Amino acid sequence: MKQSYSGLVKAIIFDWAGTTVDHGSLAPVRVLQQLFAKRGVPISEAQARRDMGVLKKDHIRKILFEPSVAAKWRDAVGHTPTEADVESLFANFVPLQLECLVKYSVVIDGVAETVARLRKRGIKIGSTTGYTRAMLDMVLQPAAAQGYQPDCAITPDDVGAGRPHPWMIFANAIHLKVEPLEAIVKVGDTPVDIEEGLRAGVWTIGVARTGNMVGLSAEDFSALAPAQQASRLESARTLLAAAGAHEVIDAVANCERALDAIEARIRHGERP
Incomplete structure (x- = not known):
């Protein structure tokens, strides 16, 4: 019943x-922009915000494989984005995010x-x-x-x-x-x-x-x-x-x- x-x-x-x-x-956006800028691939605030809410590694992946960002990555790094790049970016993202979380939260x-x-x-x-x-x-x-x-x-x-x-x-x-x-x-x-x-x-x-x-x-x-x-x-x-x-x-x-x-x-x- x-x-x-x-x-x-x-x-x-x-x-x-x-x-x-x-x-x-603000915390995720600021760190994502900083993360990509350090690799010579600046991204806009709109690009950083587009997929907000998903798991952060998935978020990084979505940004990296977006066609315009992928093209900038190829020019700056010398190869098209790979899953190894996602892992590398995420490894760099974690300490940066931890550093700023309390400030913004x-x-x-x-x-x-x-x-x-x-x-x-x-x-x-x-x-x-x-x-x-x-x-x-x-x-x-x-x-x-x-x-x-x-x-x-x-x-x-x-x-x-x-x-x-x-x-x-x-x-x-x-x-x-x-x-x-x-x-x-x-x-x-x-x-x-x-x-x-x-x-x-x-x-x-x-x-x-x-x-x-x-x-x-x-x-x-x-x-x-x-x-x-x-x-x-x-x-x-x-x-x-x-x-x-x-x-x-x-x-x-x-x-x-x-x-x-x-x-x-x-x-x-x-x-x-």
Whole structure:
């Protein structure tokens, strides 16, 4: 006999950079640009951001084999890119990323307070990331000191593959002891976050302003003219909605109204 379901959200699984920490998802971008520049192959911020959210080695691979970057690599290094180059770049990436993570990984305004309110609603807090375990471990303690500590923090290293595969979400569900999957909401700032959630069969919320799609620190975003802010936000919201997000918000601090909307949809018979 199928277990009845009240329609309440039981767990939220947050992304890290651009969602709960590192407003604008700056740490990975800065390091990726530095990494390629050191090999004589400068990349744009747009190229560094395009595949944000996937496991970092996969991210490096996608950048390196992009045709325009591959051509620059051939000219600078003397051969077309290979998997050995991916491994070499990733080996150089890790210490650079570890060095800058704590500097950039400040908890985004409103996250700690919002998570405290969610817990009062009986909601468990999980997380997934494109960072390796060593990288995430550098972020966990500073985040906790700033008031944000999820109940579960899963990395691709823990499950054998990163996004868009759903394995990290399944591991969260097991660790948090939450079922059914439709009682879970995935919150993230990139299209691949949304794809991860959809593949797992959970609800998804896209985060526009604080994340990779806008790509600015809080200070830099505030310095934009209102029309520029509106344009950037509209573009980010459109891209996240097009990726299949069930709801789109500007920041984690706005997620409670989105959760209310999702619970209303569940009670009306909708499923993710």
